[in-house]
Amino acid sequence: VLRSEQIKPDSGHILDLIDLKPAGIFQGAFMKKFCIRAFMATAAVVFTIGCQSSNDVTLEVLNPRGEISLPPVSAPSTRIADLAGKKIGLYWNEKPGGIHFWNGIEQLLKEKLPETTVLRYSGPFDLGKEYAAKIAAETDAFFYGVGD
Amino acid sequence: VSGYYRLEKLGKPGVYVCTDNFVHDAESAAEDVGMPKSRIVTVRAEDYYRLRGTDAGIMPVAEAVIDELIDGLKRPLTSEEASTTGAKEDLGPLAVSAESYRLAIEKFNSIYLDNQWGDGLTLLPPTKEAVQEMLKGTSRSPDEIIGTVAPKNGVATVEKIAINAVMAGAKPEYLPVILTAMECITDPDYDDLHVMTSTGSFNFAIMVTGPIAEELNINAGIGFLGYGWRANSTIGRALRLALINIGRVWPGVNDMALVGRPSQQFYVFAENQKFSPWQPFHVTQGFKPEDSCVTVSSVMGASSHLLGGGAVATWTPQEILDSSVRMMKEPRWGMATWKRGSSNPGPMKYILFFEPVLAMELERMGYNRAGLQKYLYEHAVVPYEELTPAEIANVQPRIDSGEIPKDRISIFKGALKPGGKLPMLDRPEDIRIVVAGGIPGYSFAMSFWREGLYAPTSDQTKLIRGATLTKAGR
Numbered sequence A: 001v002l003r004s005e006q007i008k009p010d011s012g013h014i015l016d017l018i019d020l021k022p023a024g025i026f027q028g029a030f031m032k033k034f035c036i037r038a039f040m041a042t043a044a045v046v047f048t049i050g051c052q053s054s055n056d057v058t059l060e061v062l063n064p065r066g067e068i069s070l071p072p073v074s075a076p077s078t079r080i081a082d083l084a085g086k087k088i089g090l091y092w093n094e095k096p097g098g099i100h101f102w103n104g105i106e107q108l109l110k111e112k113l114p115e116t117t118v119l120r121y122s123g124p125f126d127l128g129k130e131y132a133a134k135i136a137a138e139t140d141a142f143f144y145g146v147g148d
Numbered sequence B: 001v002s003g004y005y006r007l008e009k010l011g012k013p014g015v016y017v018c019t020d021n022f023v024h025d026a027e028s029a030a031e032d033v034g035m036p037k038s039r040i041v042t043v044r045a046e047d048y049y050r051l052r053g054t055d056a057g058i059m060p061v062a063e064a065v066i067d068e069l070i071d072g073l074k075r076p077l078t079s080e081e082a083s084t085t086g087a088k089e090d091l092g093p094l095a096v097s098a099e100s101y102r103l104a105i106e107k108f109n110s111i112y113l114d115n116q117w118g119d120g121l122t123l124l125p126p127t128k129e130a131v132q133e134m135l136k137g138t139s140r141s142p143d144e145i146i147g148t149v150a151p152k153n154g155v156a157t158v159e160k161i162a163i164n165a166v167m168a169g170a171k172p173e174y175l176p177v178i179l180t181a182m183e184c185i186t187d188p189d190y191d192d193l194h195v196m197t198s199t200g201s202f203n204f205a206i207m208v209t210g211p212i213a214e215e216l217n218i219n220a221g222i223g224f225l226g227y228g229w230r231a232n233s234t235i236g237r238a239l240r241l242a243l244i245n246i247g248r249v250w251p252g253v254n255d256m257a258l259v260g261r262p263s264q265q266f267y268v269f270a271e272n273q274k275f276s277p278w279q280p281f282h283v284t285q286g287f288k289p290e291d292s293c294v295t296v297s298s299v300m301g302a303s304s305h306l307l308g309g310g311a312v313a314t315w316t317p318q319e320i321l322d323s324s325v326r327m328m329k330e331p332r333w334g335m336a337t338w339k340r341g342s343s344n345p346g347p348m349k350y351i352l353f354f355e356p357v358l359a360m361e362l363e364r365m366g367y368n369r370a371g372l373q374k375y376l377y378e379h380a381v382v383p384y385e386e387l388t389p390a391e392i393a394n395v396q397p398r399i400d401s402g403e404i405p406k407d408r409i410s411i412f413k414g415a416l417k418p419g420g421k422l423p424m425l426d427r428p429e430d431i432r433i434v435v436a437g438g439i440p441g442y443s444f445a446m447s448f449w450r451e452g453l454y455a456p457t458s459d460q461t462k463l464i465r466g467a468t469l470t471k472a473g474r
Helices: A029-053 A098-111 A130-138 B002-009 B021-033 B045-051 B055-074 B101-115 B130-133 B158-167 B174-186 B192-197 B211-215 B230-247 B279-286 B317-337 B354-363 B369-379 B387-394 B393-401 B406-415
Strands: A059-060 A089-094 A116-125 A143-147 B014-019 B040-043 B094-098 B143-148 B154-157 B204-210 B267-270 B293-299 B305-309 B348-352 B382-383 B421-422 B431-435 B443-447 B457-464
Touching: A059 B101, A089 A098, A089 A130, A089 B002, A089 B317, A098 A116, A098 A143, A098 B055, A098 B279, A116 A130, A130 B002, A130 B158, A143 B002, A143 B192, B002 B014, B002 B021, B014 B045, B014 B055, B021 B040, B021 B045, B040 B045, B040 B055, B045 B055, B045 B279, B094 B101, B130 B387, B143 B174, B143 B230, B154 B158, B154 B230, B158 B174, B158 B230, B174 B204, B174 B211, B174 B230, B174 B293, B174 B457, B204 B211, B204 B230, B204 B279, B230 B267, B279 B431, B279 B457, B293 B348, B305 B317, B305 B354, B317 B348, B317 B354, B317 B369, B317 B382, B317 B387, B317 B443, B348 B354, B369 B431, B387 B393, B393 B406, B406 B421
Parallel strands: A089 A116, A089 A143, A143 B014, B014 B040, B204 B267, B348 B431
Antiparallel strands: A059 B094, B143 B154, B204 B293, B293 B457, B305 B443, B348 B443, B382 B421
C-alpha cells in the first residue's frame, strides 16, 4: 500500500501560511505599506532558504497502472446449516497430483457426514457454463480445487 | 477460481481449496471475478506436495482441513462476507519532492518499487514532459485503447503504455513496436492469462520483422537473445512493466511461475533479414514484404530444444532436419489425451530458429519455408502399427470437436489403418521458421501450445503503424 507521507503533495506556498493582515501599530498608511514590503522581502528570503533546505526538487510523475473495472461484487451463497441428506460435489481439474488428496476428502466426508452423498467431478480449470449448470443441478454444496 | 464463482453464482455454497502458498493468488482471482470474500481453505503446501503421492500418505493433510471445509459450508456468512461494496483507487499523478534531483529519483524509485510498480531495477521517472516526448514516437492518440491486460483486465491506453516505456528507458522511436506488441498480447483471441500466471515458466517471444528492425538497431545477429542492445532490452522491459502495472500481476501473488520467467525482459529479437534467403516471416502471415510487423508467441523457454550448429561441432542440414523431427515426436506422451480446453489442449506449435548458414544451405538444397514445413509435417508422424488404442481412440473426438482443421481431416482419418501415419502436428503451418542469429549460430526451437487454455490462440502477428520517427512502420 502506498504510504501517504510519500505521496502527499508539497506543502503550499510559504506565503500562504503567513497572515498579512496589518494590525495595531501597523495601521498607519506609510507604516502599513513599509511593513508589508519589509515583511514580503523577509518572507521571500525565508521562502528561498526554506526551499533550499527542504523541497528543492519536485517531480510530478504519472501513474503507470491501468484502470481496472472489476465486476460488481457478489457475496457467496447462503450456507447450509445442516448438511444431512445433502449432496456435496468435489471438483478437481484433471491433473494427477491432486487425486489422492480428494480421495481422502471423500473418505473423511463419508465418515463425518454419513447422511450426505459425495459426488466427484473433474474437468478443466474453469468448468464452463454448461458443466457448472449440470453440477449445480446435481449438488447442494461443493468443494472446488484446481492446480498442479 | 472462475469455476468456483460460477457455482456460487448458481446458488451453491462452496469452499475453494488451495495450498497456503497459493492463497494470495486465489484471493486475487476471487477479486477479479467479483467475489472477493470467497470462502477459501488452505492446506500446508510443504505437507501437500511432500505427501500427495498416495492415498495413505496424503490422509493427514486431508484430516487437518476436513473440519474447516465442512464448517465453510455450514457457518453463516459474516456481514463483511455478505458486503458487496467495492473499492476505488486514485490513478492520478504523484508529486515527489526532495532536496536534490538525486534524492527525488531515489524517493520516486522507493515509492514505485515498494508498491510493486516496477520490475526491481531502477526506473526512470515518467514525468509529464518525458511521457509527452515518448508520445512523439507515434501518431496514435494517447487515449486510444489498445486492449485489456490479464489477469485483472487493466485498460492499456497508448498513454499508459508510453508511461511504462519511459520508466523502462525506451526511446520514443521504439514506441510503435511496443504498442504493436501490446496489441498482439491483448488481442481477445490471444491467451495472455496463461502465459502471465501459470506455474510453468511460459514467456513471450517477441519478433520484429521488416525494415523497422534495422532502423531501430534491433539485434538479429550474434547474441540476439542476450544483453547489450538498447532496443531489444528496453522494448522488452517496457512490455514487462506495462504488463506488471496495467495487468496488475506480481510474482507469488497472481504470477505463480515457480522458478520465475527468465528472461524478465522477454525474448525480443529481430529476424536476420540480411542473411535470410527467404522473405520476411510476416509474409507467411499475409503481410507485404515491405511491411514491418511484430509477432508475439507464447513459448516455454529459450533454447529448450537445441537442434544443432554452433562453433564447435560439425553438422549437416539433414542432421538438423532429423533432429527437428525427433523433437516434434517428443510430445507423444500426451497424444492420447489431447483435448481443447484441458490442461493438455493439443499438439505443440514450434518456432524453429534457423541460423543463417543453415537457412542458406537449405535454400541451395531447394527448400523454401513451405517446403520445409511440408517435409517436417510429413516426417513427424507415428506409424499406425505403433499407435496405442487410446491414441487411436482420441482422434475421432478431436475431429468431432473441430480441433483438427477441416482440410486435414482426410489425412488423420487415412492414418487410422494399416500403413497409415498419424501426424504429430495438426497442420504444417504450426511450424514457424525464422532466420535469426549470426554466423556461426545455433539452430534451436521454442515450443508452445497450439491452443491457449483461456483463449483460442497462442501467437499473433500484427502490423506496426503510426510511427513518426522512423521511415518504416508509419
